[in-house]
Amino acid sequence: MQAFLDQLWIARWPLWDGLLLTAGIAAAAIAFGTLLGGIVGVQLAYAPWWLRLPFRLYVDIMRGTPVLVLILAAFYIPAVAGLSLGPTEAGTLALTLFAGAHIGELLRGSLQAIPPGQAEAGRSIGLTFPQLLAYVLLPQAARSALPPWINTGVELIKGSSLLSIIGVGELLLRTQEVIGRTFMTIQFYIFAGIVYLVINIALDQLGKSLERRVGQH
Amino acid sequence: MEYSLHFGAVWASFDRLLSGLAIGLALAVVAVAIGTVLGLLAAFAAVSPYRPLRSLAGLYVALIRNLPLLVLVLLAYFALPQIGIALDKYQSFAGALALYSGAYLTEVFRAGLLSVPKGVIEAARSIGLTRLQTNVSVVAPIMLRNALPSLGNTFIGMFKDSSIAAAIAVPELTFEARKINVDTFRVIETWTVASGLYIAACVVIAALLRGLERRFPKF
Numbered sequence: 396m397q398a399f400l401d402q403l404w405i406a407r408w409p410l411w412d413g414l415l416l417t418a419g420i421a422a423a424a425i426a427f428g429t430l431l432g433g434i435v436g437v438q439l440a441y442a443p444w445w446l447r448l449p450f451r452l453y454v455d456i457m458r459g460t461p462v463l464v465l466i467l468a469a470f471y472i473p474a475v476a477g478l479s480l481g482p483t484e485a486g487t488l489a490l491t492l493f494a495g496a497h498i499g500e501l502l503r504g505s506l507q508a509i510p511p512g513q514a515e516a517g518r519s520i521g522l523t524f525p526q527l528l529a530y531v532l533l534p535q536a537a538r539s540a541l542p543p544w545i546n547t548g549v550e551l552i553k554g555s556s557l558l559s560i561i562g563v564g565e566l567l568l569r570t571q572e573v574i575g576r577t578f579m580t581i582q583f584y585i586f587a588g589i590v591y592l593v594i595n596i597a598l599d600q601l602g603k604s605l606e607r608r609v610g611q612h
Numbered sequence: 613m614e615y616s617l618h619f620g621a622v623w624a625s626f627d628r629l630l631s632g633l634a635i636g637l638a639l640a641v642v643a644v645a646i647g648t649v650l651g652l653l654a655a656f657a658a659v660s661p662y663r664p665l666r667s668l669a670g671l672y673v674a675l676i677r678n679l680p681l682l683v684l685v686l687l688a689y690f691a692l693p694q695i696g697i698a699l700d701k702y703q704s705f706a707g708a709l710a711l712y713s714g715a716y717l718t719e720v721f722r723a724g725l726l727s728v729p730k731g732v733i734e735a736a737r738s739i740g741l742t743r744l745q746t747n748v749s750v751v752a753p754i755m756l757r758n759a760l761p762s763l764g765n766t767f768i769g770m771f772k773d774s775s776i777a778a779a780i781a782v783p784e785l786t787f788e789a790r791k792i793n794v795d796t797f798r799v800i801e802t803w804t805v806a807s808g809l810y811i812a813a814c815v816v817i818a819a820l821l822r823g824l825e826r827r828f829p830k831f
């Protein structure tokens with residue numbers, strides 16, 4: 396144990412940097428993914444079929460493909476398209492596209508679960524569609540989409556560990572590098588596991604307290 | 613930049629992709645089969661009147677669901693030998709995925725158990741079935757039927773997660789795709805075909821499950 400703690404102390408800064416990168420990637424993916432998912436969800440719920448079709452296709456492709464395949468595709472494809480993306484950018488892009496599809500789908504569900512009377516009432520007092528969306532529909536949908544949205548955040552923290560496979564120096568890759576030097580395989584993997592556990596449980600609790608504050612209508 | 617599509621190089625290795633797909637499906641089947649047993653045990657523990665059992669089930673679910681699968685897989689493959697448990701890459705991945713799916717299935721079965729009407733359980737008890745008999749021949753069938761759609765979704769999720777076996781060099785679909793990608797540099801074609809295969813498999817599995825759900829009417 397003492398030997399492990401000594402090694403942990405030596406490795407504290409690389410591991411800390413890895414943790415920050417993990418948090419940063421997940422935060423960027425959830426932020427951009429929510430923006431994207433907001434657009435996708437509204438289109439899926441209200442657009443005419445010909446406009447809905449490309450969004451549906453996007454969502455189904457993202458949801459039918461494993462995250463690791465998305466990450467590898469985002470890592471290898473941009474280069475032949477003449478774009479140069481580093482592994483971190485490529486990985487974040489893959490996670491963002493993944494999050495956008497999931498959030499879009501859960502927002503669609505929440506929007507369609509709103510009783511039709513709400514939209515009719517809004518219409519009848521003369522709200523335009525953007526006003527109706529902003530003041531009536533989205534606030535209600537956001538409330539019921541909150542728990543699965545937090546869950547998507549947990550999935551993104553977990554999914555960011557896959558970026559170690561394309562060489563992004565996030566928490567798991569940093570852990571593997573430390574293991575390569577110290578050969579304390581069990582100790583450092585369990586340590587990394589505990590760190591993921593703590594972040595995700597904290598995120599979960601944050602979500603629960605947010606849910607209580609927003610309250611169900 | 614000039615890039616024209618040539619699928620020929622990918623079709624030449626298509627059989628490798630297909631065998632990879634089969635390995636992924638087999639891993640998911642084994643993992644979900646073991647995970648179903650784990651999930652059933654943990655779900656009955658989660659609704660049991662005994663507090664320690666409930667806490668144990670809660671701990672299992674919270675622990676596993678908040679850990680990245682890749683960490684579990686690496687632990688099973690690289691760390692367990694350190695304490696004398698040496699599994700090959702298939703065993704360690706299937707074991708890790710079983711443990712992982714078990715946690716998700718616990719939630720699925722717990723919701724299924726709570727969906728069984730109280731009156732049915734009371735009726736079974738009142739005609740003299742023991743608690744065990746009630747659980748086995750009354751509660752379990754209704755619960756399994758009600759949990760079937762979520763069970764199917766979990767299976768599809770685990771099949772997609774079988775791609776992570778590529779990280780420990782199990783030659784499943786993602787691993788083969790990456791190899792073809794690096795060998796031929798037909799980047800766009802490789803990943804389109806790989807992704808298409810995953811989606812096609814998911815669609816087929818979902819359709820089969822839909823058929824199964826129709827054959828057993830909902831209670």
